[in-house]
Amino acid sequence: MARQDNPVYDKETPYFQKQQITETDLEDYKGNKSFNYTELEAADNWFVKLKRWLRNALFQIMDALFGNTAASGIFKFIFNVVPYVILGILIFLLIKFFLKVNATSIIQGKQKAPEFAFADEEHIIKNEDINALINDAINQKNYRLAIRYNYLLALKELSEHKIIIWEQDKTNADYIDEIEDETIQLNFKHITKIYDYVWYGSFTIDALKFESLKLPFSQLSKLTIHHIG
Incomplete structure (x- = not known):
């Protein structure tokens, strides 16, 4: 078997050969896009910007509520304005509740002239023949006003039978609390729900609807008259 001799290298001959690279060679590489390794940062899209804004907003709110730093920018404005907005809403609700103003008409700027002044309630309850007023309203096909008179008649009868104490400045909720008989x-x-729906809702009702709505008033009148205190 023949023996294979190992290759012999000449130590005087260098194994690596040094290549000379000129500036011209480098310019060729620089102009080649394949050798461009510069990392470009991707531009933020709207979703990334939104997330960043929400995160910063949350941090500002948390700092304002629980931290030592105060809110700034739009949140400072919101925190300053919101209490006044809430106060304004409460005042609006109180005016609507106690003065019984049609809120829908205020918003739309079409407030109707009242069919009679609310200050006349006391005079009507104490002095007028409310049943006659109801009949007059029905004859005029003003069923909404007839519901109004039916409600005043209910208050008058409840007061006459000592179930409530009628006063001009009391609310319907006050009268409900005064009534001890659960029925x-x-x-x-x-x-009261019917009255609020028809009168303050400014809904138009016809004769057929009125006949249906007046039944609960008649039922309450019977209960009131036969009530034993």
Whole structure:
């Protein structure tokens, strides 16, 4: 078997050969896009910007509520304005509730002239023949006003039978709290809802609808008249 001799290298001959690279060679590489390794940062899209804004907003709110730093920018404005907005809403609700103003008409700028002044309630309850007023309203096909008179008649009868103490500045909620008889109280709540729906909602009702709506008023009248205190 023949023996294979190992290759012999000449130590005087260098294994690596040094290549000379000129500036011209480098310019060729620089102009080649394949050798461009510069990292470009991707531009933020709208979603990334939104997330960043929400995160910063949350941090500002948390700092303002629980931290030592105060809110700034739009959140400072919101924190300063919100209490006044809430106060304004409460005042609006109180005016609507106590003065019984049609809120829908205020918003739309089309407030109707009242069919009679609310200050006349006391005069009507104490002096007028409310049943006659109801009949007049029905004859005029003013069923909404007839519901209004039916409600005043209910208050008058409840007052006459000592179930409530009628006063000009009391609210319907006050009268509900005064009524001790649960059946009468439940019926009064029912006619109050009808009254609020028809009168303050400014809904138009016809004769057929009126005949249906007046039944709870008649039922309450019977309960009131036969009530034993």
